[in-house]
Amino acid sequence: xxxxxxxxxxxxxxxxxxxxxxxxxxxxxxxxxxxxxxxxxxxxxxxxxxxxxxxxxxxxxxxxxxxxxxxxxxxxxxxxxxxxxxxxxxxxxxxxxxxxxxxxxxxxxxxxxxxxxxxxxxxxxxxxxxxxxxxxxxxxxxxxxxxxxxxxxxxxxxxxxxxxxxxxxxxxxxxxxxxxxxxxxxxxxxxxxxxxxxxxxxxxxxxxxxxxxxxxxxxxxxxxxxxxxxxxxxxxxxxxxxxxxxxxxxxxxxxxxxxxx
Amino acid sequence: xxxxxxxxxxxxxxxxxxxxxxxxxxxxxxxxxxxxxxxxxxxxxxxxxxxxxxxxxxxxxxxxxxxxxxxxxxxxxxxx
Numbered sequence: 001x002x003x004x005x006x007x008x009x010x011x012x013x014x015x016x017x018x019x020x021x022x023x024x025x026x027x028x029x030x031x032x033x034x035x036x037x038x039x040x041x042x043x044x045x046x047x048x049x050x051x052x053x054x055x056x057x058x059x060x061x062x063x064x065x066x067x068x069x070x071x072x073x074x075x076x077x078x079x080x081x082x083x084x085x086x087x088x089x090x091x092x093x094x095x096x097x098x099x100x101x102x103x104x105x106x107x108x109x110x111x112x113x114x115x116x117x118x119x120x121x122x123x124x125x126x127x128x129x130x131x132x133x134x135x136x137x138x139x140x141x142x143x144x145x146x147x148x149x150x151x152x153x154x155x156x157x158x159x160x161x162x163x164x165x166x167x168x169x170x171x172x173x174x175x176x177x178x179x180x181x182x183x184x185x186x187x188x189x190x191x192x193x194x195x196x197x198x199x200x201x202x203x204x205x206x207x208x209x210x211x212x213x214x215x216x217x218x219x220x221x222x223x224x225x226x227x228x229x230x231x232x233x234x235x236x237x238x239x240x241x242x243x244x245x246x247x248x249x250x251x252x253x254x255x256x257x258x259x260x261x
Numbered sequence: 262x263x264x265x266x267x268x269x270x271x272x273x274x275x276x277x278x279x280x281x282x283x284x285x286x287x288x289x290x291x292x293x294x295x296x297x298x299x300x301x302x303x304x305x306x307x308x309x310x311x312x313x314x315x316x317x318x319x320x321x322x323x324x325x326x327x328x329x330x331x332x333x334x335x336x337x338x339x340x341x
Contacts (some may be wrong), residue, residue: 180304
């Protein structure tokens with residue numbers, strides 16, 4: 001008896017279906033939110049577009065400028081020329097990459113979104129450039145029970161943290177006074193938002209690619225049900241090395257104190 | 262209270278410093294001292310020993326650190 005082992009070449013997902021530990025049907029049914037469509041968001045959106053989840057929401061209130069073009073391949077010069085919305089431009093490019101993917105673009109401040117909004121998703125991908133926004137996403141996802149996968153880049157360094165509520169450690173468990181002073185620095189002593197010069201964060205396309213891909217891999221595993229524990233990965237592209245850091249719940253973390261109450 | 266000597270290492274520069282602390286010293290104090298000592302820029306940092314992330318709200322004793330242990334300071338990337 002002979003068995004036909006040829007792959008279906010008409011199915012664009014045929015090779016993805018062969019990956020062990022990734023449930024392509026669950027991913028195609030999933031709702032995923034990407035917050036931030038900058039350098040990191042571009043990488044995450046590209047990978048997710050290839051899978052075409054049922055719902056892909058892209059949140060970003062910024063517009064494309066020329067400085068984005070060096071590392072954001074979903075944007076082009078016309079987007080920069082017309083100051084097109086990052087969420088719109090990324091959404092259009094995702095459709096071009098895979099016509100099955102129809103993202104919805106939300107041109108709004110992520111900190112205006114609440115836990116009810118995030119509860120609509122199977123996974124939220126944080127690709128933002130501020131600790132303040134990370135804290136907002138982390139708390140709202142934690143309380144809505146939505147897995148949150150945070151990515152961060154700075155030069156040749158990267159971070160990927162997977163937060164799995166309701167029991168695992170969260171972003172708030174990993175931070176300290178140096179993070180909080182960064183949040184405070186954005187405000188004047190009156191509590192108003194201050195217009196102070198901020199450091200421009202170095203961005204290397206290769207590190208963005210690594211961090212974004214790892215975020216997506218973590219997200220796909222969460223949706224596929226093959227990831228049961230949160231993790232914090234620290235990437236040093238200068239060595240190069242990637243180190244999983246052991247992280248425990250900080251009993252003084254506000255998210256965990258409140259969740260106990 | 263017996264002094265505990267810790268080696269604090271800056272992973273970005275390779276520099277290290279010896280700090281004498283006691284078991285009740287909070288990890289945040291060690292982090293703040295290192296940032297000030299090396300005049301580090303106002304960024305976010307993480308502390309680890311081995312592969313274990315150290316909580317800033319805990320004390321040296323809570324973290325199970327002993328005389329001669331090393332702490333690594335890592336930058337915590339904020340960009341996106």
